[in-house]
Amino acid sequence: MRPPRLAGEAVAGALMTLPAAIAYLLLLLLPTLATALLAFTDYELGAPDLGWIGLGNFQEMLADRGFGVSVRNTLVYVGLVTPVSILGGLGLALLVEAGAKGRAFFRAVFFLPVVSLTAAMAAAWQYLLHPTIGPVNAALRAMGVGTPFWLSSSDTVLLSLAAIGVWESIGFNMVLFMAGLTAIPRELYAAAEVDGARSGFDRFRLVTWPLLGPTTLFVLTISMIRSLRVFDTVAVLTQGGPNKASEVLLFTMYQQGFTYLRLGYSAAITLVFLAVVLALMWLQTRVLDRRVHYS
Amino acid sequence: MRARLPILGLLGALVLMPYLWMVAASLKPASEIFRASLSLWPEHLAIAENYGRVLSRVPVLLYLWNGIVVCGGILLFQLLFAVPAGYALAKLRFPGRSLAFGAVMLGLLVPPHVPALPLYVAASGLGLLDSYTALIAPFAISVFAIFLFRQFFSALPDDLLHAARLDGMGEWAIVWRVVLPNAWPAATAFAIFSVVSHWNDLFWPLIVVQGHAHATPALGVLQFRSEEAGDDFGAMMAAAVLMTLPLVLAFLLAQRRFVEGIATTGLKG
Numbered sequence: 001m002r003p004p005r006l007a008g009e010a011v012a013g014a015l016m017t018l019p020a021a022i023a024y025l026l027l028l029l030l031p032t033l034a035t036a037l038l039a040f041t042d043y044e045l046g047a048p049d050l051g052w053i054g055l056g057n058f059q060e061m062l063a064d065r066g067f068g069v070s071v072r073n074t075l076v077y078v079g080l081v082t083p084v085s086i087l088g089g090l091g092l093a094l095l096v097e098a099g100a101k102g103r104a105f106f107r108a109v110f111f112l113p114v115v116s117l118t119a120a121m122a123a124a125w126q127y128l129l130h131p132t133i134g135p136v137n138a139a140l141r142a143m144g145v146g147t148p149f150w151l152s153s154s155d156t157v158l159l160s161l162a163a164i165g166v167w168e169s170i171g172f173n174m175v176l177f178m179a180g181l182t183a184i185p186r187e188l189y190a191a192a193e194v195d196g197a198r199s200g201f202d203r204f205r206l207v208t209w210p211l212l213g214p215t216t217l218f219v220l221t222i223s224m225i226r227s228l229r230v231f232d233t234v235a236v237l238t239q240g241g242p243n244k245a246s247e248v249l250l251f252t253m254y255q256q257g258f259t260y261l262r263l264g265y266s267a268a269i270t271l272v273f274l275a276v277v278l279a280l281m282w283l284q285t286r287v288l289d290r291r292v293h294y295s
Numbered sequence: 296m297r298a299r300l301p302i303l304g305l306l307g308a309l310v311l312m313p314y315l316w317m318v319a320a321s322l323k324p325a326s327e328i329f330r331a332s333l334s335l336w337p338e339h340l341a342i343a344e345n346y347g348r349v350l351s352r353v354p355v356l357l358y359l360w361n362g363i364v365v366c367g368g369i370l371l372f373q374l375l376f377a378v379p380a381g382y383a384l385a386k387l388r389f390p391g392r393s394l395a396f397g398a399v400m401l402g403l404l405v406p407p408h409v410p411a412l413p414l415y416v417a418a419s420g421l422g423l424l425d426s427y428t429a430l431i432a433p434f435a436i437s438v439f440a441i442f443l444f445r446q447f448f449s450a451l452p453d454d455l456l457h458a459a460r461l462d463g464m465g466e467w468a469i470v471w472r473v474v475l476p477n478a479w480p481a482a483t484a485f486a487i488f489s490v491v492s493h494w495n496d497l498f499w500p501l502i503v504v505q506g507h508a509h510a511t512p513a514l515g516v517l518q519f520r521s522e523e524a525g526d527d528f529g530a531m532m533a534a535a536v537l538m539t540l541p542l543v544l545a546f547l548l549a550q551r552r553f554v555e556g557i558a559t560t561g562l563k564g
Contacts, residue, residue, distance in 0.1 A: 012466035013389025020380035021395065023436035028402055031410030031417075038412060045416065092306070099299050108550045109307040112314070115546040115553060118495050119513040120535035123520055124317035127528050135316050138331040167310065175558045229406065232497045236517055250408060250498070257412055258502050267412050274409050281404060 038267035045261035057268035067269070069244050070252040073158060074228065077248060080162035081169065081227040086219055088166065089173025090212075094204075096174070097181055107178070110171035118168065122236040125164050126151065151237055154245030161246055164233050169226060173219050180215030184208065214288065221284040225277055249273050317539075321345050321532035328528050345529040346537070352523050352530075354507055355537050358515035362541075365430045365511055366490045372435035373489060374482065381444025382470050386456060399445070402438030408498065415502055429503040430511070434493060440485055443560065447481035448474060487556030494542055512538040 039057055043050035061067045096106050113121065128134055129150040137147040150160045188207045197203050231250040234240060240247035240255070253273065257266030315335060320328055324341035349355060383389065384396055410433070418429045451474065459473045475482075497513040504510055510518060519534045546553045 009387050009466070010389040013383040013387035013392065016379035016383035016387070016466070016470070017389075017391075017395050020376040020436060020441060021398075023376055024398060024402065024438065027414070027433055027436050028405065028410055028438070029398070031413040032405055034413035035409055035411075045419070095299060095303055102300060102303065104550070106303045106307055107554060108547070110310055111550070111554055111557075112543065112546070113310065114557065115491055115542050116314075117512055117516065117535075117539045117542065119497050119516040120539045121313060121317075123516055123531055123535045124313045127320055127532060128313055128316055130528075133329050133331045133528070135331070135333065138333050142333060167313070171310075172557065175554050179558045225406075229408070232495075232513070235497060235501065236520070253408070254498070254502075258415070263412050263416065270409055270412065274406065277406055278404060 035267045035270055038264050039271045040268075041264045043264040043267075045263055050264070053264070057265050060265065061268060061272070066244060066247065067252060070247040070249055073245070073247055074230070074249045076158055077162055077165065077230055078224055078227045080159070081165040081230075082220070082223045084162075085166045085169045085173050085227075086216070086223055088170045089219065090177050090216075092170065092174040093177035093181055094208075097178060107175070110174050112171065113168050114172045114175075118232040119236050121168075122164070122233045125160075125233075126237055129160055152242060154242050157238055157242065157246045161230070161233055161238070165227055165230060169223065172226075173223060176219050176222070177212070177215060180212050181208070184211045217284060217287060221280055224280055228273070228276060228280075317532045317535055320528055321536050323529055325527065325529055341529060345533040348527070348530040349519070349534045349537065353515060353519045353534070355515070355534070357507065358510055358512045358538065359541060361427075361509055362494055362512045364427060366493045368427065368431040369434045369493050370486055370489050372431065373437040373440045373485075376436050377440035377444050378475060378478070378482075379467075379470050380441045382448050382474050384441065384445040385448035386451070386453070387466065396445070399438045399441050403442060407434070411499065411502065418503055424503050425505055425509055427509060430500060430509065433499065437489070439560070440489075443481055443485055444478065447478060451477060483552060484556040484559045487553055488560035491542065491553075491557070512541075 040052060040054055041050045042053045042056065092106075092110055096103055096110070128136055131137060131147065131149045131152060134150075136150070140147050148156045150156050184207065188211070189203055192203050192207050197206050229250060230248050231254070234246055234248055234251045235254070238246040240251050249269065250273065253266050253269040256262045256269060319335045319337065322340055322342055322345070323337040324339050324344065327337055327339065380395075384392060384399070414433050418424050418432075423429045423432075455473060455477075456469060459469050464472070494511075495513060496511075497517065500511045500514040501517070504514055507515075507518065516534060516538050520531060523530070
């Protein structure tokens with residue numbers, strides 16, 4: 001009885017993975033490899049032929065001040081959004097979970113930006129932050145404080161985009177932390193209290209924070225990768241401006257590839273982006289292997 | 296924590312601020328918006344004017360319909376590819392299984408922006424730009440879906456499958472009639488994740504779509520802003536409200552599922 005079923009099983013298994021394997025090959029693997037190859041060429045869309053230029057694109061990147069600005073802006077954006085949205089998300093998760101009253105309501109409120117159309121909400125932010133008719137500056141005027149130009153000044157544009165980024169992702173992080181919090185056994189808090197951890201802060205320090213270690217590391221990686229991908233708000237609100245002050249990695253990649261049709265150079269930028277994402281994931285698994293085990 | 300509710304209320308109001316002002320501005324006449332008063336409630340309602348201008352100038356319903364077609368199409372193909380593959384990887388022994396699983400794990404590392412350039416060249420070469428095919432095809436395969444279903448199906452009891460086989464069911468019948476009905480929790484979680492991310496996606500539609508005919512809601516907002524609105528914030532906010540509403544309503548109706556869906560699939564970022 002057994003051998004025929006095994007053969008049948010092998011055939012069924014291969015047939016069931018075949019459609020996915022073909023789609024994977026055509027839509028993911030080959031295009032990704034093609035991007036990697038394009039990065040070493042001077043291919044431009046519509047050009048009759050392409051030439052192998054080795055590391056030429058990467059050398060151009062190093063020499064290009066615009067690209068340097070783009071990398072710096074991306075790092076500043078990630079550096080602003082990640083810590084604020086993680087600490088904020090953790091704070092909100094603790095606060096919402098601390099009582100039963102209003103829990104579902106506030107969870108929904110803070111999560112709302114995650115499911116809202118980013119492009120549309122960016123337009124709402126544009127109105128909110130409008131230098132003259134925006135409610136934010138109207139409130140500042142009423143208080144007699146200075147009124148910044150937010151999205152149209154190179155001093156404040158990254159800060160404004162980062163604030164929108166935090167608003168967008170804080171509820172997402174909160175939900176991930178909530179899942180981590182519910183996994184902590186209640187008895188541990190009782191045990192800590194018996195052992196003298198009287199204040200809420202002591203219980204957080206001794207139980208919650210160490211046990212949330214893996215969750216926090218996970219949220220950290222996700223947050224960094226998500227904010228590294230910032231594109232929508234830039235495309236809708238600033239187009240990289242004013243004067244390249246909000247030029248970020250994916251927007252530069254988009255402009256080089258799809259506005260200037262310099263596909264080779266754009267592919268090289270894509271590879272840099274991929275390398276950073278992979279490095280973050282690698283770092284996460286390394287740290288996870290070593291440190292975040294409950295001590 | 297007696298201060299819990301007041302603090303939450305304050306922070307909640309802060310998070311809701313953009314929504315409140317967006318809706319308020321969509322109800323106000325231009326003169327009131329330009330006065331920049333701090334009152335949310337309009338003195339004169341201009342609902343008909345603002346929403347009327349949006350509906351008459353851009354095909355809002357078409358944008359929404361495009362969003363539904365694209366998200367529905369993507370989800371359908373993702374499930375068609377991923378459910379059988381996930382089942383085979385979880386429960387069947389066949390040559391190349393570990394290779395296939397390795398390929399899935401590798402695919403999880405690649406953000407969707409990476410294959411975009413060659414896919415654009417291919418779509419352009421095949422004359423597929425500005426079509427539903429160009430919007431749907433690149434996302435038809437989701438390694439994340441395969442991974443998720445594989446994990447979920449691994450936990451299904453083998454006895455269930457043995458019983459079905461003893462009843463004379465083939466493996467394909469088992470997938471659609473035994474495994475899939477048991478996969479609803481994973482399938483809804485993935486469906487929510489997939490629809491939310493593709494409804495909101497601007498990057499790919501911006502690349503492959505020109506004009507209104509195949510524009511998704513995200514692209515529609517952008518087009519309306521650059522072509523029509525200018526300083527017409529009332530109409531702009533009305534457009535933003537109309538495009539944001541469908542998914543927000545779905546979320547409010549099934550918020551527990553949404554939160555769980557995003558939390559369990561959160562690892563994809």
